[in-house]
Amino acid sequence: GWDDGERNAPEIAARAEAAGATQVAVHGRTRCQFYTGRADWRAIAAVKAAVGVPVIANGDIADPASALAARGLSGADGIMVGRAARGRPWILGEIAAGLAGVEPPQPPVRAALIDMISEHYEAMLGFYGRDLGLRVARKHLGWYLDAVPGSGGLRRRVMASQDPGAVLRMLVGELDDLGAGEALAAA
Incomplete structure (x- = not known):
């Protein structure tokens, strides 16, 4: 009501x-x-x-x-x-x-998590097209990054970038260094 x-x-x-x-x-x-x-x-x-x-x-x-x-x-x-x-x-x-009532699967960590985020990002670009996909993907990438300590700088750069390739390179290049796998799995 x-x-x-x-x-x-x-x-x-x-x-x-x-x-x-x-x-x-x-x-x-x-x-x-x-x-x-x-x-x-x-x-x-x-x-x-x-x-x-x-x-x-x-x-x-x-x-x-x-x-x-x-x-x-x-x-x-x-x-x-x-x-x-x-x-x-x-x-x-x-x-x-x-x-x-069964044992839960383990959350993805490190390379598996980075692959999953990258695939999700590329799927949004493929589905929506470059321009709209970039805008739609930002909120999803932001949600992933919110759980990663120390990712504020990466988050700002990802949100500001107009280049899908650069975003993907930033994600792949920096998430592992930030310990994203453990942080996101624990979120």
Whole structure:
């Protein structure tokens, strides 16, 4: 809902189902909360009880433990990860392993991580084209670099560069020196 006085997610979800929605995703916060407070996974359970379609829980799911808690408290059919995956997309594999009750994969470090970031960057350039790709990629590269101590100078240069090749050379040339693998894996 809009705020604590107007919690209407079950009603909205039922309307969506009546209109033909085949599933609904519910963020466990009100509009007025923005990114403050904690997601209310129990409120998602009310949505689950109100509809017959699959319900996906979202909000504050950042690791296997929070994914298990969200699923347990909400009764949701699935979970959706948002901001927690920014700059560390491997968290999705860790969460999936946690939900399945198996050992999580190790996060990428050093060369594997640099390769992953480089491939992600090149994929964005390929998908969006040079100019738009460069702009779109900046936020993703920024999220990766935010977790690397001492990367402020590299971050500034990457964000300012208009040359995709130079950005790639900077990333490959400097991330390993900054110990990016260990810093990002621990993030």
